[in-house]
């Protein structure tokens with residue numbers, strides 16, 4: 321296994337977007353940041369040097385971090401932030417996974433500009449479980465604010481209103497020709513007629529799921545979240561923030577250019593249509609020019625189309641790349657989550673917009689707080705009490721009609737949740753099944769729930785309240801999809817199963833960026849197992865708070 325050493329400088333970058341110049345935080349002077357290319361089995365070493373004015377951490381979304389939990393990166397969970405002027409080296413092996421992943425800042429809203437692709441190819445002598453392709457094309461969907469993104473987050477948490485909408489979506493950092501002053505900031509990829517390309521698509525947007533289409537072209541999905549799937553043909557791809565899709569596309573058309581478009585999927589039927597879409601161009605070399613064709617986009621509220629894609633993709637179900645579903649479950653959990661309220665006791669013109677409450681979020685009625693002073697995993701390693709407690713409830717504290725649409729307007733009495741830092745402790749190697757149940761309190765929407773360190777099997781998903789008596793019979797135990805981020809259907813549920821085979825402190829949270837600081841999170845504390853399955857000592861350069 322070879323060693324890749326990469327240097328990442330995090331600092332100010334001046335870019336022009338949407339008719340103005342902006343100073344953003346970026347890695348190695350580029351937006352998106354550099355692509356990391358590795359092979360399965362490699363060891364990756366990333367020296368993070370923070371020349372920005374902000375506290376920052378880097379997270380490797382979807383990487384298992386086998387016995388390298390100190391490199392995972394979520395601020396306050398596995399490390400304190402790298403302070404301005406500070407540095408930290410992330411070092412980990414990439415084992416047992418291939419496909420498209422990505423890396424992003426795991427501090428405040430900085431991942432709006434601090435992100436990039438992390439592509440894991442098969443090791444030498446190993447092959448993809450699908451036919452060969454001519455070239456690869458990476459597409460990262462991003463979200464752009466003209467305002468400073470750290471201010472955007474602080475406003476969202478302090479005023480207790482949602483974040484202001486972003487000003488544009490981007491493809492590989494470029495807004496595209498549907499925005500002002502952006503005609504020459506349209507992502508273009510040149511292709512040859514009659515070839516097959518592998519698209520590596522990443523939803524790095526902060527707050528929106530997206531539909532993706534290329535006019536007149538169809539896709540064959542071959543992987544999701546760096547986990548191979550049975551080949552699935554579709555003309556529309558859907559991704560929630562955090563998710564990735566690998567798809568083959570054949571260039572079998574005759575015009576000179578075709579629009580490739582991301583348009584948001586609004587799962588909340590009460591949220592208005594957002595005019596913003598971002599488009600790039602698929603340009604055929606040696607074809608005579610003509611105006612590009614637009615695809616027929618789904619409506620932004622088209623839940624049936626999103627649900628069809630999200631549920632119809634299945635895992636491979638066989639072969640050396642397949643991980644069978646563990647059949648014996650050691651821990652059963654039922655976790656409700658959604659938006660809630662906090663009391664607001666501050667006074668002053670900006671405090672909660674003159675109201676005595678602010679928006680918040682919770683899991684099993686606990687609104688998660690990231691501790692200050694010591695990271696949770698250092699507290700675990702050094703046996704320091706008072707940083708977190710081990711009483712995260714395995715079940716909701718009270719039963720109600722979780723997805724009753726009436727809760728959107730009259731759910732306020734049950735919207736208040738205590739603030740806490742509670743974890744669920746898991747025995748090493750135990751198999752955990754979690755029913756993820758959305759609630760309709762204040763807002764019905766699809767929440768993309770991301771689990772650090774572990775891929776999980778998605779056994780079933782549906783609308784309404786999960787009912788074991790009926791829904792267990794729907795479990796796919798043969799070839800369910802394997803993911804690290806599940807878009808739990810709006811007003812609905814999903815059942816996931818994973819094996820807790822890596823010691824450490826692992827966050828599970830909503831990947832809509834406002835919802836993490838609001839408290840839509842919890843953590844799994846996975847205990848040490850037999851040698852060598854122990855949490856290693858922290859690296860000497862681990863940042864201190």
Ligand code: C2O
Nearest residue numbers: 379381394562770
């Ligand atoms: Cu992609 Cu906890 O993050």
